[in-house]
Amino acid sequence: MGQKIYVCLKQVPDTEARFKLGEDNKSIDLQQVKWVVNPYDEYAIEEAIKIKSSFADSQIFVLTVGPKERAYEALRTALAMGADEAICIDSPSHTNLNPLDIAKALADTILAEGPLTDVVTVLAGKVSIDQGAGLVPSLLAQLLNLPLATMATKISWSQGMATVTRELEGSVMETLEVGLPAMITCNKGLNTPRYPSLPGIMKAKKKIIKDVTFFVEGASPFSSWDLSKMELPPERPQVTLLSGDTQAQVKELVKKLREESKVI
Amino acid sequence: MKTLIIVDIESGKIKKTSLELVSIAQSLTVPFVGAYFGPEPTSELKSEISALGFSEFYFTTPTAQQALTAGSLASFLSPLIAKSQSSIILATNHSTNRDSLSLCAAHLKGAILNDVTHVAQTGAHIEIKKPLYAGKILSTYQLKGNGPHFILTRPNQFSNLPNTQSHLSMALFEGFELSGDNRIKIVESVKSSSQARPDLSEANIIVAGGRGLKEASNFKHLENLADTLGASVGASRAVVDAGWVGHDKQVGQTGKTVAPSLYIAAGISGAIQHLAGMSSSKVIVAINTDPAAPIFQKATYGIVGDALEVLPMLNTEIKAIL
Numbered sequence: 367m368g369q370k371i372y373v374c375l376k377q378v379p380d381t382e383a384r385f386k387l388g389e390d391n392k393s394i395d396l397q398q399v400k401w402v403v404n405p406y407d408e409y410a411i412e413e414a415i416k417i418k419s420s421f422a423d424s425q426i427f428v429l430t431v432g433p434k435e436r437a438y439e440a441l442r443t444a445l446a447m448g449a450d451e452a453i454c455i456d457s458p459s460h461t462n463l464n465p466l467d468i469a470k471a472l473a474d475t476i477l478a479e480g481p482l483t484d485v486v487t488v489l490a491g492k493v494s495i496d497q498g499a500g501l502v503p504s505l506l507a508q509l510l511n512l513p514l515a516t517m518a519t520k521i522s523w524s525q526g527m528a529t530v531t532r533e534l535e536g537s538v539m540e541t542l543e544v545g546l547p548a549m550i551t552c553n554k555g556l557n558t559p560r561y562p563s564l565p566g567i568m569k570a571k572k573k574i575i576k577d578v579t580f581f582v583e584g585a586s587p588f589s590s591w592d593l594s595k596m597e598l599p600p601e602r603p604q605v606t607l608l609s610g611d612t613q614a615q616v617k618e619l620v621k622k623l624r625e626e627s628k629v630i
Numbered sequence: 631m632k633t634l635i636i637v638d639i640e641s642g643k644i645k646k647t648s649l650e651l652v653s654i655a656q657s658l659t660v661p662f663v664g665a666y667f668g669p670e671p672t673s674e675l676k677s678e679i680s681a682l683g684f685s686e687f688y689f690t691t692p693t694a695q696q697a698l699t700a701g702s703l704a705s706f707l708s709p710l711i712a713k714s715q716s717s718i719i720l721a722t723n724h725s726t727n728r729d730s731l732s733l734c735a736a737h738l739k740g741a742i743l744n745d746v747t748h749v750a751q752t753g754a755h756i757e758i759k760k761p762l763y764a765g766k767i768l769s770t771y772q773l774k775g776n777g778p779h780f781i782l783t784r785p786n787q788f789s790n791l792p793n794t795q796s797h798l799s800m801a802l803f804e805g806f807e808l809s810g811d812n813r814i815k816i817v818e819s820v821k822s823s824s825q826a827r828p829d830l831s832e833a834n835i836i837v838a839g840g841r842g843l844k845e846a847s848n849f850k851h852l853e854n855l856a857d858t859l860g861a862s863v864g865a866s867r868a869v870v871d872a873g874w875v876g877h878d879k880q881v882g883q884t885g886k887t888v889a890p891s892l893y894i895a896a897g898i899s900g901a902i903q904h905l906a907g908m909s910s911s912k913v914i915v916a917i918n919t920d921p922a923a924p925i926f927q928k929a930t931y932g933i934v935g936d937a938l939e940v941l942p943m944l945n946t947e948i949k950a951i952l
Binding site for chain 1: 724758762822887903933934936
């Protein structure tokens with residue numbers, strides 16, 4: 367058995383999605399939603415495909431936590447791009463899971479596949495665009511005891527080490543040398559994810575998706591929270607369109623910003 | 631039970647984003663303590679800290695050789711959380727806190743929520759609000775269990791300034807070691823010198839541009855206006871994808887979610903994913919040639935016109951009154 371490159375991905379509603387709330391006001395009506403692979407996770411899949419040939423006998427494993435009736439589709443996309451095997455960790459209530467529970471499910475699944483000494487690296491997108499938290503990868507790093515490098519915009523790979531450039535708040539660029547295996551999250555700019563090719567899509571149909579059952583109600587070992595309610599954001603009041611020629615509109619705007627809303 | 635605040639210090643003073651955390655802690659029923667990475671506080675900083683009502687304050691001084699990686703920061707914070715008996719940890723939601731505190735949360739079997747926009751004590755419970763899908767949905771949670779609960783807040787959401795008092799006593803602790811992690815090394819850390827503007831996620835005013843600016847070089851009109859207002863510059867996905875500006879400037883569901891007091895959208899038509907990322911801004915100004923552009927549905931004030939004509943005029947007019 368060769369080495370493994372793991373890519374954690376999440377299936378999310380596409381960015382054009384508009385939501386309705388469920389009748390209980392604690393859930394989102396997701397029936398009309400189009401599901402896609404989280405855009406940042408596509409950079410992670412592409413990076414794995416790019417480096418595969420540099421690590422002898424390596425295989426790309428994609429894994430996700432999600433209801434298997436739809437999460438398979440996201441895994442098939444990754445397999446069609448070029449991943450070798452997929453693992454689906456079935457979850458009942460996808461949207462309200464604690465990120466630590468998700469990280470624990472991923473960590474236990476990875477460890478069940480074999481020792482970390484056989485792992486080249488674990489990759490993921492820097493954040494999922496649904497919850498917008500970006501916590502699961504760093505939680506996973508701790509649970510697997512791997513060094514962590516988040517938000518990579520450039521990675522140079524060598525045997526046993528990755529040099530990661532990351533973009534931090536305030537326009538700070540940081541370069542890290544990280545021993546492998548590591549947990550690395552991928553940012554826009556790292557690479558250009560490929561579209562699945564037709565032969566890729568055909569091949570993906572024959573690739574293995576393994577099912578894992580993990581979530582048992584009430585079994586979480588972690589502190590948590592209860593969801594009280596969900597709301598749509600309040601409607602904004604009607605726009606005030608300014609009138610007159612451009613110069614007059616600009617003058618009026620400045621006056622309103624200064625005197626009415628007092629923001630300048 | 632205590633609240634621990636991770637304090638950010640800039641130029642020897644407590645950052646405004648950290649003062650927001652203090653005002654939250656003051657509204658909760660338990661006492662609060664603080665921690666930061668840096669040398670022993672100056673007497674000025676010490677009096678600022680004690681006047682805010684911190685009962686204990688922890689600091690650690692990294693040596694020049696110590697890399698402040700997420701792992702080493704977590705090695706300082708995890709024992710400190712245990713020693714100070716903190717059940718709630720408050721911090722600003724930036725990448726350093728996000729990485730180091732999630733390592734702590736996994737280590738201590740805590741719960742972690744970030745990008746939080748509301749924290750309040752309701753009876754015996756603590757209520758948290760957090761936007762999902764870049765603000766298309768707002769979720770309310772109630773913390774349960776003994777914690778620790780890690781709460782990372784979005785900047786600029788908590789406008790109340792904390793109360794201050796004099797003659798409060800405060801205990802100062804040093805001595806929590808940062809342990810290094812020899813698997814990871816910081817080779818370089820460079821601040822881009824051309825960017826003296828506030829970070830998008832912390833900016834009070836943002837001026838953002840889209841395809842209506844017609845070409846990359848026209849972003850200079852936005853930058854001039856940003857300089858006048860002390861604002862940060864943002865962009866739509868379309869122009870980031872076209873390579874006009876870097877991804878760090880992208881506002882929206884696949885970029886940064888922002889909520890400044892003033893957001894000026896110039897030549898941005900308003901794709902759903904962009905609107906989701908900025909529509910909780912207090913005041914929104916839309917400048918667009920197309921009166922049917924969706925951005926006008928979210929705007930407070932609208933100018934139907936060419937951004938390239940409007941921006942220089944706006945800059946001149948604002949300069950005249952500031």
